[in-house]
Ligand SMILES: [Zn+2]
């Protein structure tokens with residue numbers, strides 16, 4: 001426990017986020033922490049878009065995991081709203097990095113504190129992205 005209860009809440013939310021990611025993407029690699037390369041730039045773009053225009057669902061009142069996707073830069077959602085969006089969105093049939101469509105797309109995620117950015121990547125981009133993290 002740290003001296004700051006907000007820190008504790010955010011840490012707990014971040015840990016919770018990672019558990020949710022493993023549940024969503026049973027076969028996916030662990031979330032990328034401290035990303036570099038394309039993952040780093042897409043994460044920064046997402047946060048910058050949010051700071052320009054604070055769009056988020058109405059459930060995000062207290063520290064809790066927050067979900068976003070490059071398909072909607074800067075839009076943050078709670079878990080329930082994100083899973084609902086994720087279940088419907090045709091956008092998730094497109095690679096976030098190269099815009100390829102079709103089979104072989106897989107989900108992965110980047111965590112930035114309690115914010116979880118879900119990335120859909122084709123096999124080639126997943127390989128390239130993972131290689132950048134090493
Ligand atoms: Zn919500």
Ligand SMILES: [Zn+2]
Nearest residue numbers: 095098122125
């Ligand atoms: Zn791709």
